Every structure is written in C-alpha cells, then in structure tokens.
Ligand SMILES: Nc1ncnc2c1ncn2[C@@H]1O[C@H](COP(=O)(O)OP(=O)(O)OP(=O)(O)O)[C@@H](O)[C@H]1O
Ligand SMILES: Nc1ncnc2c1ncn2[C@@H]1O[C@H](COP(=O)(O)OP(=O)(O)OP(=O)(O)O)[C@@H](O)[C@H]1O
C-alpha cells in the first residue's frame with residue numbers, strides 16, 4: 322500500500338516544492354517507486370524537473386475539472402528511474418472556482434487517483450501556499466502529511482490554522498491522515514535566528530514530537546539545481562543540500578516498519 | 581491624494597511582507613505619512629511590527645466581513661512616527677468564503693477605505709500568496725502595484741498569470757491601477773543564479789520597463805529584524821538591507837512628480 326504524503330504549509334516559500342522534488346528523487350534513488358503530483362498552479366515542481374512544455378489539457382487541471390477524470394493517462398516518466406510526475410499548469414489557478422460547486426468537491430483528487438497509488442511505494446503531493454480547496458483535496462487523498470517550516474521568525478504565525486484544518490479534515494473527511502513530520506528548512510548557520518526558531522519548535526508540545534531529525538540548511542546549490550531542472554542529488558551529489566535530502570529519505574523510509 | 585500601492589505576487593516567500601514593512605518604515609522616515617494594511621491571514625506584517633495581541637474583532641477581518649465595515653476604528657499607531665497599521669488576524673483565512681456571495685465583493689476593501697487614504701501620503705497593502713478574492717480586493721482599491729520577485733529560477737513561472745489578472749482588473753474593475761515597479765529581492769551575490777534571473781527579467785519586454793533600479797540583496801539582518809518586531813532600518817540602520825530599503829523609498833518617492 323503506497324504512502325500518500327502531502328507536502329504542505331500555507332506560508333509561502335518555505336521549501337514545499339524543494340522538499341517534494343528532492344525527497345522524491347532521493348526515495349527513487351533508494352529503490353522506491355515514486356509518483357510526484359504537482360498541485361500548484363505555479364507548476365514549480367513540473368519546471369524543477371525540466372518539463373516546461375506541458376499543456377493545460379495534459380495536466381492535473383484537466384483531471385480535476387472533469388467529474389470523471391482519472392490520473393493514469395496524465396502521468397509522465399521523468400529522466401530518472403522510478404520517478405514519475407503528474408504535471409501542473411497555470412490554468413489550475415481557475416480550478417478551485419470551477420470545483421466549488423461540484424458534488425464531492427473535497428474528494429475529487431482521491432477519486433481521480435483510484436488504485437493508481439497501488440503501483441507506487443510513495444506518492445508525494447506538492448501543495449500551493451494556501452489551505453483552500455486544492456490543499457483540502459490533497460489532505461483528503463493522503464495517508465500522511467509533511468510540513469516544511471523555514472527557520473525564520475514568521476514560521477510559527479500560521480501553524481495554529483494549519484493544525485486546525487488538519488484536525489477538521491481528520492475528523493470529518495479522512496480519519497486516516499497522520500502528521501508524518503515537521504521538517505526544518507533553510508537553516509542558516511551564520512546567525513542565531515535559525516537556532517532560536519528551532520528551539521521554539523522543540524518547546525511547542527504539538528510540534529516537538531513530530532520534528533524530523535533531518536534539518537536542511539541554506540544551500541545555494543538547491544536554487545541552482547532548480548534552474549537546471551535537475552534534483553539536487555543529481556545536480557551536485559556531494560553538496561550538503563543533496564546529503565540532507567538523502568538523509569531525509571532514509572529517515573522517512575525508516576518509518577515504514579513502524580509508522 | 582494618497583498613493584495606494586498593493587505589494588503582490590502569488591509566488592510564496594518572495595519578500596512581499598518584508599517589502600511592505602520596510603518600504604513603509606523608510607517612507608515614514610523620509611517624512612511621508614504611511615498606512616500599512618495587512619491583508620494576509622498569516623498576519624506576518626502585524627507580527628513583524630511587534631503587534632501579536634490583535635483579536636479578530638480588532639482586525640481587517642472584522643472590517644471586510646461586515647457589509648458596512650469601515651477601516652478608521654481599526655487603525656493603530658505603531659512605535660514609529662507617521663507609520664500606522666491596519667492589522668490582520670488568522671481568521672481572515674475564512675473571509676474569502678464569506679465574501680464570495682456578497683454584493684460588490686471585489687470592491688469591499690475599497691469601500692471600507694472610504695476617504696481614509698486622504699489622510700496619508702502612502703497606503704501599502706501586503707497581500708497573501710494568491711490571486712484570489714482578497715488580492716483582487718487589494719488591486720481594486722489601489723492606484724498602483726509593486727511586484728517583488730526573488731532572484732531564483734522559479735520566479736518567472738507565475739508571472740503570465742499575474743499580468744493576466746492585472747489586465748483583467750484594469751479593464752473590468754479599476755482602470756486607474758498601474759504597475760509601479762518590479763523589485764528584485766534576495767539577490768545572492770555568491771552565485772550566478774541571481775544574475776541569470778536578473779538578465780532574464782531585463783530581457784522580458786513586459787517587465788524590463790518596470791524593473792526598479794534598487795535591488796535588495798540577501799541579508800540575514802532582515803530576518804533577524806522580523807524576529808525582533810522592528811523594521812530593519814531601525815534594527816540595524818547601517819546594514820546593507822536597511823540601506824537597500826532606504827534607497828527603494830527614495831526611488832519610489834522620486835516617482836511622485838512624474839509617475
Ligand atoms: N535549503 C535551501 N537552501 C537555499 N535555497 C532554498 C532551499 N530550499 C528552498 N530554497 C529556495 O527558496 C525558494 C522557495 O522554495 P520553494 O519554492 O521550494 O518553496 P515553496 O514552499 O514551494 O514556495 P511556494 O509557497 O511558492 O509554493 C526557492 O527559490 C528555492 O530555490
Ligand atoms: N533580502 C532578504 N534577505 C534575507 N532574507 C529575507 C529577505 N527578504 C525576505 N527575507 C526572508 O525571507 C522570508 C520570506 O519573506 P516574506 O515573508 O517577506 O515573503 P512573502 O512574499 O511575504 O511570503 P508569503 O508569500 O508567505 O506572504 C522571510 O522569512 C524573510 O525574513
């Protein structure tokens with residue numbers, strides 16, 4: 322049974338796409354079969370894998386706005402073995418308005434996935450920076466979620482709302498979803514601010530039990546790899562950004578025996 | 581007549597809040613009267629000014645969800661002269677659903693502002709990372725907009741949609757709005773990637789004419805200042821982040837005579 326993991330946080334620019342892309346690539350390198358789903362109209366995950374020529378008809382937009390759309394025909398192979406992608410397109414920004422009046426609007430993605438997840442070990446869903454209908458669809462379709470948090474002062478502002486929405490989805494739509502981890506990203510060792518934010522996370526009773534051991538530090542190679550359309554573990558395999566995401570993949574894989 | 585400027589970009593984490601906060605503080609230091617409006621449920625701008633104890637009843641949420649709400653009673657003074665704030669609260673994330681079925685839902689903020697802008701030289705509106713109803717409200721109420729863009733590969737992905745929505749708002753709701761500038765933020769001098777993105781922006785016909793001369797470089801003092809709840813120009817007046825926002829304020833103020 323596949324682990325379907327939403328990568329989400331309504332705070333913008335915290336490393337959601339970077340985590341989906343590089344955790345996915347590192348899990349595939351470990352031998353797992355991985356499907357990445359780009360659920361952000363920005364389509365950063367799609368472009369970060371070097372695929373810029375996707376039409377709206379060939380993207381998840383087309384799946385979601387058709388009541389009976391299914392994902393299988395839209396899945397593409399990437400250049401890397403065991404790493405497939407369901408791409409996005411900028412037209413997805415209009416999907417939420419189109420979906421609001423549909424029957425079963427929260428379960429649209431979950432129904433469109435059908436039994437496709439059975440063919441994979443991991444399905445990672447990259448979410449846009451909001452807690453709106455698309456993100457609710459991701460949580461409804463997921464067995465778990467990972468919350469990247471930037472080691473910056475603003476990181477804690479929206480966490481109450483995120484945990485509130487998570488509890489509501491768990492109570493009312495998808496009782497199976499669990500919080501698989503909180504990942505500290507863009508940790509800057511040149512200043513105290515990152516350590517201060519980390520300490521605040523470690524003393525927050527709701528988050529501390531879920532803090533992943535892996536911490537991803539600021540690493541310019543990560544941004545450069547996205548310009549090249551290549552996961553950082555293949556762009557510069559020896560850099561500390563690549564090592565951090567390999568470490569994260571090992572930590573997530575180790576949860577498999579005892580979630 | 582006040583300049584009402586929306587600071588917006590649906591890409592997350594590009595420096596919208598940092599720009600609203602520090603450009604506002606620097607304009608106030610130049611002697612302009614400034615009102616900052618926090619239109620993001622994350623309320624980062626509110627917290628970045630050291631105000632964490634705002635209730636939802638005392639925030640812009642309460643203004644917008646009442647058909648006849650007006651902003652004046654909700655405006656607070658900050659610790660700095662000529663710098664006032666209309667604060668936000670996390671409950672604002674529910675406002676969009678509440679506003680969707682209202683009459684005149686796009687002009688709610690503009691009507692709530694009334695003639696309050698006449699008391700100021702600048703009104704800066706910090707937007708959340710989306711092009712949804714709250715951001716449309718900001719564009720409808722504004723005379724101008726500034727688009728911060730991070731000097732990173734993903735920066736250009738959503739720009740088509742942003743310019744499309746801008747044209748639609750200009751044609752159908754607010755013909756007065758103009759693009760006051762595109763601001764390059766978080767420029768990293770240690771790598772070529774920032775220069776490459778800057779060159780792509782300079783060769784994009786739609787953006788190049790609006791590129792501001794001021795470029796804000798990566799500066800950890802900016803993040804530290806937000807932890808302290810103080811604009812960077814007051815937190816560490818000599819750092820290059822503070823100087824960049826002072827330079828930006830001078831550049832924006834210089835537009836006053838010839839927009
Ligand atoms: N560890 C890191 N070191 C340096 N740069 C990073 C790191 N992680 C991410 N970045 C950069 O920070 C920016 C934001 O990251 P990313 O786009 O993954 O965040 P996001 O949460 O997906 O953003 P959005 O909210 O817009 O979806 C990107 O330009 C990315 O290249
Ligand atoms: N020039 C800079 N140098 C270093 N850090 C910066 C700079 N500008 C912004 N930051 C940091 O980057 C992060 C993102 O900035 P900010 O929150 O202002 O972006 P935003 O566009 O408002 O995000 P959102 O999309 O969530 O509203 C913050 O943690 C901030 O401290």
Ligand SMILES: [Mg+2]
Nearest residue numbers: 337338361365
């Ligand atoms: Mg993203």
Ligand SMILES: [Mg+2]
Nearest residue numbers: 596597620624
């Ligand atoms: Mg912001």
